[in-house]
Amino acid sequence: MAQSNSQSANGSSESVETRLFINGEFQPSSDGKQFSLINPFTQESMAEVSQASEEDTNKAVTAAKAAFPAWRDRSPSDRGAYLRKLRDLIRESNDEFARLEALSTGKPVSSYFDANLAADMFSYFSEAGWTVQGSSSLNTPGYFNMTIRQPYGVVACIIPWNVPMGFFALKVAPALAAGNTVVLKSSEKAPLTSALAARLIAKIGFPPGVINVLSGFGTPSGSTLAHHMDVRCISFTGSSFTGQKIQAAAAASNLKIVHMELGGKSPALIFDDADLESAAQQTQFSIQMQSGQACMANSRVYVQESVAEKFLALFKEKFGAGARLGNPLEPATSHGPQVDVLQYERVKSYLSIGEKDGKLSMGGDARDGYFIKPTVFENVPEDSRLAKEEVFGPVVVINTFKTEDEAIEKANASEFGLYASVFTKDIDRAVRASKLLEGGTVGVNCTSPTFALDMPFGGFKMSGIGREGYAHSLDNYLETKTILIKTSS
């Protein structure tokens, strides 16, 4: 069996890779298990994908462990040459990545950016290996001391479904550049783009075992990685709930290093002196993008009472106009379905909570497949589950505040802390808020998805542990060793 057939939304049959990639070879799962991938637009099965067993996962770790010494001992230029080739093939395959993601996750091709982001990551980290350096010290008499930075060995990367290739690259590129070998598990909701990347890796001829790509579920595959004694570092992006399980597994096994990018319930504060047009445009885009399935979406908006009516009118007008629901493969579509029936039902359960606790002032269930319309709830009590929990849909709570203190207090009354934003023309207030808001990123007169590739990205509180970004990710995959050299004089 070389590959599986997939049925595209427009009826044509295309071949896609659906197998596991272990030690440089594509293979079905050891127990023959597969899972069906459902196209969320047509709701039809589009591929049967190999499901990694515990045995497959162990095999991948063994392969990565065996490949480690030779990969570690190559020069940064050597490793970088492979990463550059992968960058080029990813860029060339952009349309195929976009098509696969539209078919399997409902992400519109019109706004697909993951593959270019991934190519940029591989580009940056293909040169970054040279920056790995230690320090030295003559401060202990009779000794020449130094530190060196060394890779961990086998790194496990577990990624979510909402920006799969972005997270693939954000983890794999720095881990490899630092000299580690990798086992990556894709999300069961979005396995096809990682499998396509594995094909590109095979085509380039990476040494077997340096990158292994598994498709499958949290249990058994993800959990096996989190518990594995030969995995020394795990980099995870996904929900806070799963993050807690992975940290517990790491603690219970070998105390492996854990890096985590987790969920969010990001607040945006709109003060009465803000440019309301711009604030409305940006905040509606933040929650509209990817049908609200973005970790940093500003799902809570707090607007100062005196401008609330005007802001709400602007927000709703733009939120409605920005969403063109339809087939994700059509270039005119800007708003796809939720990723699957589970996510659709989950969002609907929050719509029910909102209708009970607050006022539904726009949108709701589209009652058409897995589509949710751009949805606004007002007057939602701060202790409502809708105001506190991550919905991961195009659903925003817009509440009001009177004073700056009240706004900050409401924004911070959350266990999440991924991103916060403040819209004001008062520079003193902007600086005060930036210091007080509990988020890994604060936007001033801008909101998510604005981010900077060379700035650290990550969460306060239950939104994560550690930071990722051009200037920061390499550190995540390196140990520091102190060497003490006794000298004769």
Ligand code: NAD
């Ligand atoms: P998820 O936690 O359900 O799954 C993420 C990955 O973890 C998947 O590959 C899944 O198979 C795996 N997994 C599940 N159980 C596991 C276990 N017990 N052990 C090991 N692995 C396990 O998350 P999701 O639904 O795929 O993604 C959405 C979530 O990701 C949202 O909460 C979102 O906010 C978050 N996210 C965060 C960021 C960020 O940068 N902070 C970015 C994107 C998404």
